[in-house]
Amino acid sequence: MFDLAREQKAHDLFKRYPGNPILKPENWPYPTNAVFNPASAQVGTETLLLIRVEDMRGFSHLTVARSSDGLTNWKIDSEPTLKADQESREERFGLEDPRIVWLEEQKRYAVTYTSFSEGGPVVSLATTKNFKTFSRLGALLPPEDKDACLFPRRFNGRFALIHRPIVRGEAHMWISFSPDLIHWGNHIPFIMTRHAYWDCHRVGLACQPIETEKGWLIFYHGVRNTTAGAIYRVGMALLDLNSPWKVLRRSQEWILGPHADYERIGDVGDVVFPSGAVVYNETDEIYLYYGAADSSIAVAIAKLSDCMDYILSCPEN
Ligand code: BMA
Secondary structure, three states, X not given: OOOHHHHHHHHHOOXXXXXXXXXXXXXXXXXXXXXXXXXXXXXXXXXXXXXXXXOOOOOEEEEEEXXXXXXXXXXXXXXXXXXXXXXXXXXXXXXXXXXXXXXXXXXXXXEEEEEEEOOEEEEEEEEEOOOOOOEEEEEOOOOOEEEEEEOOOOEOOEEEEEEEEOXXXXXXXXXXXXXXXXXOEEEEEXXXXXXXXXXXXXXXXXXXXXXXXXXXXXXXXXXXXXXXXXXXXXXXXXXXXXXXXXXXXXXOOOOEOOOOHHXXXXXXXXXXXXXXXXXXXXXXXXXXXXXXXXXXXXXXXXXXXXXXXXXXXXXXX
């Protein structure tokens, strides 16, 4: 139902950082076409972004950039941090769109990303302690699949993965479970595209799930196809803390959409594509890192308490 007060909250939630875009191809220490769709983690006192970098064949790899305030003075690795193994059928056409979570029980980070395999896009998993060396666990599920992230802990003994397979041409978000990060089952579609809405054509997880007292706060991208092309916008949902396949709330409105020039114009115009977030509990802030128009990286900032206030004002799913 249309609700003007809620529309206003959705509209006002995130403020774009005035120094956007924070990272552009011109900043790179080596030639590159585009830098976008970054994963994020707070590592020690630094914000780390693991960034999708597209080379001039059109294939992507992942490169680390670090900053002490998460906004400026980025130190970028002088060469690709995680390169595709082009001998492998899994990674033949590059690595794209990573997400990071800290797995406390394993004392290491889990990085999920899209491998562009010979059979199409698949979700792959690698773990790392230092973002220098990585252990590859391979593809988790068959193609076509994208937009995946693990939860940082188990539920009833099982790891959980949000991902976005394409089934019968439909692009809904699914959640799947595994005892060992290798064997996956109990596949449940749980956030579907909504007919006639801004997210009617495709949905997919944005950044890593954020644990709050009221449930897991997730951001997702939603796509509408128009006569002028696709528009990628961002919405939110709240998942049950112990049963994350249960959707407690879902935003009716989008909370971030392409508006600034750097979001409207680029290799793929009209795209905002968040894939990383950092929460600062001391200041109640959330920094949402996103690819802008498949060309550069931007950040938008909100109060976490405002995000919770807004999502709790949205109807149940
Ligand atoms: C999606 C993904 C993203 C990309 C977006 C917009 O399907 O492939 O990597 O940013 O399209 O082009």
